[in-house]
Amino acid sequence: MLMRARESKLLQASQLADLGVLLQRHVLAPARGGQSQASAEILMGLLRSSALTVTALARVSDLSQPACTRALDRLEADGKIKRLAKGRTTLVRLTAKGTRQATSIQRKRLSMAVDFIDLLSPAERKCFGSVLDKWLACEANQSPDLN
Structure with a gap:
């Protein structure tokens, strides 16, 4: 009985990983509007917050700090973000052009x-919604560690 439960759990974990690939391939990637994945995630992070530091953007975009900085350089050159020096900290904000791009990505997603x-x-939507609520609550509370 324990072996069956473990096999069932492993199958579900595999299906969940497949769902992640499916969503990346059919929802996230096509919605990027010509942006790299890193740039799209940065734009979406800034759309949710008025301004973030580079460190915070790297964290919410799941990027290393150097990769985040390179993506920010490209976005700034394209006129989609603006860096603002605040003492020893640099804040990053969307420009009007960046806001339009991020809103378009969000709408497509x-x-x-x-x-x-x-x-x-x-009925499946209701069940799915309950599962998503639970996962998102775990992510918000950082418990359990979903990494």
Whole structure:
């Protein structure tokens, strides 16, 4: 019985990993609007916050600090972000052009995600919503460690 439960859990874990790949391939990547993944994540992070430090942006975008800095250099050259010196700290903000790009990415992501959710019955959506709520609460509380 324990072996069956473990095998079932491993199968579900594998399916969850496959779902991540599926979402990356069919929702996140096509919605980037020509931006690299790093740039798209930075734009989305800044859309959720008015201004962030480079360190905070690297963390929310799941990038190393050097990779974040390189992406910020490209975004700044494209006129999508602005760096603001605040004492010893540099804050990064979206420009109007960057806000338009980030909003477009967000709209496309949501539209494509809705297409996936539409495949579920109302009962499946309710169950899926409960699972997502639980996972997101864990992420917000950093418990358990989902890394």
